[in-house]
Amino acid sequence: MVAISDSLTWQLISQNNSFLHKKNGKFSRTGAIRFSKEPTNVMSLSTFKYSGVANSRATSVGTSTDSKGNTYPVLLKNTKSGVASIPLNKNFRSALKTVVSQNARKDIEGKVKAKYAGVYNGNMARKELRKKTVVKAGRN
Template sequence: MDCARMYARDPIFNISIPNSKLKLGFLILTLHYIISHLRRKLSHSSLSAIQGQRRRRRKKKKKKKNKGEMTTVPGQLIWEIVKKNNSFLVKEFGRGTQSIEFSREPNNLYNLNSFKYSGLANKKTVTIQPAGKDQSVLLATTKTKKQNKPSALLHKSIMKKEFKRMAKAVQNQIADNYYRPDLKKAALARLSAVNKSLRIAKSGAKKRNRQGVKVPGRK
């Protein structure tokens, strides 16, 4: 009704047209003008509504990100804080110049207290350790996107095959995938030491079992 009143006040609509065909054409043009005007209004309102929805969605996404993310601290800063005082630190051969500092965290391949091998200061770490009684070896790497979820922090895989295949798997996971190529040598050395210890433990268990067997009829 408001639109009709608005258009009725316009002097264009008060023009007297004698011919009926001209009246019909003028009426069609008038209706077309009204429809286009209403469309512009509706499109403007719908566009503003869509923009408002987009703003609200962006705000919600930002809130979710702020809840899920932790404040990222540089690894070098963490290292400066923990390198001289942490619960895993072990000092050998006194406190002089000949002393050696070791670190007992599981994701330190050489167990050395250094930034390169530290499992506390680096986001990308590698763990290689015995996985069970069947001479299997655990290979675990840290997920960079799960730093705030300790239960889902590690990507674990169990290796049960011969040493060459395990070494190839370690090389593929660490060096070939560009995860931590600088730890390739340390990871292979750790794998060799773990595999050797498992073989020695297995052979020792066999010897003990043989010594414990009693032959019937002998004293």
């Protein structure tokens, strides 16, 4: 397989690809926005900066399920053979250190951390492991 540059890849796939979703209008002057459903796209926006297909060093956070049906966050990372998934089924702080150490791009590090925090919190809420707050009603 011939290796091509990231910018050439983006020029080839920016207008049409299977992950692209155009919303809110038919034309670009009416305020159309372009989303992307790539697995390694951090912000789900169709731009060169966040694209996982066009960037050779892309990282993102997603979820995976094991054989028992339990979901847990994974770090998705572009490699030469495809996308590798690193399980993050540790506590929050040590998994966040893994996310920071495995992230190859420092310009989107904050966005990867924020996405991991969202996936982690959503997973905890789904499992109902988060503490429920007691609502006090009135003076009775």
